Amino acid sequence: MILTLILLTLLVLAAVWTVMTRSLMMSAVGLALTSVILSIIIFTLNSPLAGVFELSVCAGLITVVFISTMSLTKPITRTEFKKQTKDRIKRYWYMPVIIILIGLGCALMLTAPDLKPLTPAIENDVRNVMWKVRQTDVLGQIIILLAGVFGVVVLFKERKKND
Amino acid sequence: MINDNANLFLIFGIFTIILGVCGFYCIMVTKNFIRALIGLEILTKAVTLLIIAAGYVSNRIALAQSMVITLIVVEVVVISVAAGIVFGVFKQIGSLNITKMRNLKG
Numbered sequence: 001m002i003l004t005l006i007l008l009t010l011l012v013l014a015a016v017w018t019v020m021t022r023s024l025m026m027s028a029v030g031l032a033l034t035s036v037i038l039s040i041i042i043f044t045l046n047s048p049l050a051g052v053f054e055l056s057v058c059a060g061l062i063t064v065v066f067i068s069t070m071s072l073t074k075p076i077t078r079t080e081f082k083k084q085t086k087d088r089i090k091r092y093w094y095m096p097v098i099i100i101l102i103g104l105g106c107a108l109m110l111t112a113p114d115l116k117p118l119t120p121a122i123e124n125d126v127r128n129v130m131w132k133v134r135q136t137d138v139l140g141q142i143i144i145l146l147a148g149v150f151g152v153v154v155l156f157k158e159r160k161k162n163d
Numbered sequence: 164m165i166n167d168n169a170n171l172f173l174i175f176g177i178f179t180i181i182l183g184v185c186g187f188y189c190i191m192v193t194k195n196f197i198r199a200l201i202g203l204e205i206l207t208k209a210v211t212l213l214i215i216a217a218g219y220v221s222n223r224i225a226l227a228q229s230m231v232i233t234l235i236v237v238e239v240v241v242i243s244v245a246a247g248i249v250f251g252v253f254k255q256i257g258s259l260n261i262t263k264m265r266n267l268k269g
Contacts, residue, residue, distance in 0.1 A: 019185055
């Protein structure tokens with residue numbers, strides 16, 4: 001329980017740092033750090049497969065996608081950066097306060113849910129659940145992946161000069 | 164046992180709400196396209212955490228893992244397409260600032 005609490009606190013701190021840091025690159029790194037901490041939490045909750053997916057895809061692939069997008073776009077100038085820094089402090093300093101207030105409010109007001117006695121699961125193997133119980137999900141994943149591939153192809157397609 | 168699980172779920176629920184607020188705030192306040200996507204990612208992290216916690220508490224961890232894997236696949240596709248859109252917008256207006264996106268058709 002204490003380990004879970006420490007990990008959850010670290011997760012929130014990493015997320016806050018991701019949102020509040022000035023540099024966009026550090027923000028992407030912070031997001032990867034958040035993913036790593038989340039995957040550790042998932043591992044501690046006896047879900048190794050989801051943890052591996054989270055670690056490899058969210059902490060790896062998505063960070064690469066973000067950093068590639070940043071490298072393809074133009075960085076802001078030093079003057080713009082200074083101006084944005086002043087502006088950012090005004091906009092972002094409320095966030096830690098709001099988070100602390102909401103956290104305290106939830107901790108004081110919410111009560112533990114009334115859970116029914118546990119029943120044994122129908123299937124405990126992820127592979128069986130994935131391929132036999134949730135077959136429609138797999139079909140949906142394939143369709144979404146194809147839609148994503150077509151979307152990216154259309155977006156990056158070079159237009160003819162006549163257009 | 165049931166009480167332990169209920170308390171654990173309460174803790175996870177509170178941290179999920181906090182993460183969700185973090186993501187929403189980021190999306191609402193930012194003026195940068197990429198940072199808005201980062202906010203969306205944080206919201207997805209909150210949902211992942213809640214699904215896994217619910218699966219662990221209700222003894223349906225295999226089902227929860229299956230749903231998280233689906234969620235991660237959808238998340239990657241959404242982020243990839245959104246990154247493509249951001250790049251397309253950057254080619255059109257030369258900036259990642261949302262406030263400068265005023266001269267598009269439509």
